[in-house]
Amino acid sequence: MQNTTKNIVDNGCILLIAMSDEDLKKRKEEWLSKVRKEGKLNRNPTEDHSTGLKTLQNSIRRRILSLLLESPLSLEDLQNEMELNKMEAKFHIGMLENALYVEKEEKNGIIVYYGSPRAEAYMENVKSGGHK
Secondary structure, eight states: OOEEEEEEEETTEEEEEEEEHHHHHHHHHHHHHHHHHTTTTOSOHHHHHHHHHHHHTSHHHHHHHHHHHHSOEEHHHHHHHHTOOHHHHHHHHHHHHHTTSEEEEEETTEEEEEEOHHHHHHHHHHHHTTOO
16 A cells, blocks of 8 residues: 655644555545535536646646645745746736635634645646556
8 A cells, every 4th residue: 555645734833644556546536525515626628628728738837836836835925935926926826726726724723735636636647647
């Protein structure tokens, strides 16, 4: 069984935990169930793929996604890391959220953004060239 590390936000702290393939599969299934209930998976597959492609064609959004898969960040941290103004950062985060690559969570009054299971799968496929 292979283990994967994952950053989790807990009480404003970033925790690095090891997840087995089973745990990752369960997390993906829970995420899919959640986004279905929220009505975020109602678009047709062609529209969904088109949205994902348009979103990830932009190198800034790909860099943001890589950062958020390493560690959750607030909008301000993201602005500083990427040297973006607030409007630019919000625009790119909004595109990534709409395509279901990024999620947000409020912790201690601060909203942090992190890569979704969909983003993790995308990056894994890119790194492996689509081969497991």
